[in-house]
Amino acid sequence: MSEKPFVATFDNQEDFQRNWKNNSWKSPAFYQLEKGFLKISTRPNSNDRVKIRSRNTFTTGKYTWRIFVPKFKLYEQVSIGAFLYHNQEKEFEFDFEIGSGQEKDREQLGLKNDEAIVFCVSQFEPFNSSQYPVQMNDWSTFTIELLDIDGFYFVKWYINNQLVKELQTQVDASTSFRAHCSLENLGFIGDKKTTQENFVLFDYFEFKK
Numbered sequence: 001m002s003e004k005p006f007v008a009t010f011d012n013q014e015d016f017q018r019n020w021k022n023n024s025w026k027s028p029a030f031y032q033l034e035k036g037f038l039k040i041s042t043r044p045n046s047n048d049r050v051k052i053r054s055r056n057t058f059t060t061g062k063y064t065w066r067i068f069v070p071k072f073k074l075y076e077q078v079s080i081g082a083f084l085y086h087n088q089e090k091e092f093e094f095d096f097e098i099g100s101g102q103e104k105d106r107e108q109l110g111l112k113n114d115e116a117i118v119f120c121v122s123q124f125e126p127f128n129s130s131q132y133p134v135q136m137n138d139w140s141t142f143t144i145e146l147l148d149i150d151g152f153y154f155v156k157w158y159i160n161n162q163l164v165k166e167l168q169t170q171v172d173a174s175t176s177f178r179a180h181c182s183l184e185n186l187g188f189i190g191d192k193k194t195t196q197e198n199f200v201l202f203d204y205f206e207f208k209k
Contacts, residue, residue, distance in 0.1 A: 004209040006056060010038040016026055017077060019056065023180065025049040037068075038202040041181040044194050049184040051081065053203075057176035058084075060105055060153075063207040064143040066183065067203035069116050071137040071205070072100040078191035078198045081182035082142050092171050093123035096142045097133060099189035117189070118142075120157040125170040132164050139203065148173035179205055 008019055010033050022029045029040040042048035072078060076099075083095040098196040100106070101117030108131075111117060115133045115155050122128045134140050143158040157165040183184040183200045185193070 001059075003209060005209065006054075006058070006205075007203045008054075010202060010204065011036040013127070017137060019054060020052045020057055023053040023182075025051065029130070030109065036203075038181060039199055040181065040202070041197055041199045042183050042185050042194065044120075044196050044198075046194070047185055049182070049186075051180055051182035051184070054179040054196050058176050058207050059208055060148050060173065062143055062145045063179055064141055064204075064206045066141050066203040066209075067098070068139050068203070069098055069134055069136050070199060070201075071114070072116060072198070073194070074100050074106075074113065074197065075103055075191040076100055076194045076196075077185050077192065078194050079182075079184050079186045079189040080138050080200045081099070081184060083180050083182070084144060084145075084146075084177035085180055086177050091124055092175055093121075094144050094146075095121040095123065096099065096144070096157070097121065097186075097189060098142075099186075101131075101189060101209075102191050105131060118159060119189070120165045122155060122167055122169055126167075126176050128164050128167055129133075132159060132161050134159055146173075146177075147190040170208070179207065189198060 038129040080098040086092040097119040145156040153171045
């Protein structure tokens with residue numbers, strides 16, 4: 001477990017191999033370092049779930065991803081993931097999931113055609129999900145902050161340095177997490193299968209106590 005600050009700038013293959021591991025689920029590992037970014041892709045009309053995870057684990061602190069959110073086709077099932085995951089004795093997960101969104105979700109948020117939907121989610125203890133807008137075809141930063149409040153994690157989600165969500169969990173504050181970067185063709189984030197190859201760019205990931 002690392003309590004030191006950690007920054008991945010995705011511009012050095014040796015550093016990348018040392019600090020990250022393929023975690024793709026039943027799909028080819030379509031990711032590469034390209035022009036100083038981590039590029040992840042998924043195939044059209046597939047169930048690709050392309051993921052990498054940090055080799056280090058982390059606890060309390062701020063986790064930040066800078067991500068280029070592309071122009072998604074509306075209502076198609078592809079989701080950028082920037083998330084923390086623990087799966088030892090118990091399973092815990094704190095997420096950003098970013099995609100076009102289903103038509104009903106987009107209407108509920110009043111999204112413009114050039115905005116994507118961001119799901120800020122705690123998957124366990126408790127399950128809790130909220131949705132927010134973010135600009136497509138642009139760079140944004142996404143931060144999850146874990147605080148120790150009376151021995152349990154208090155979680156904050158930030159989009160472009162703006163606090164959008166807070167949640168007190170029942171997750172023990174000694175629980176360690178691996179950071180993940182992903183692009184996955186997931187059903188919940190759209191109404192129809194993808195019709196094109198999709199991609200996402202990660203500029204950096206940073207952990208600070």
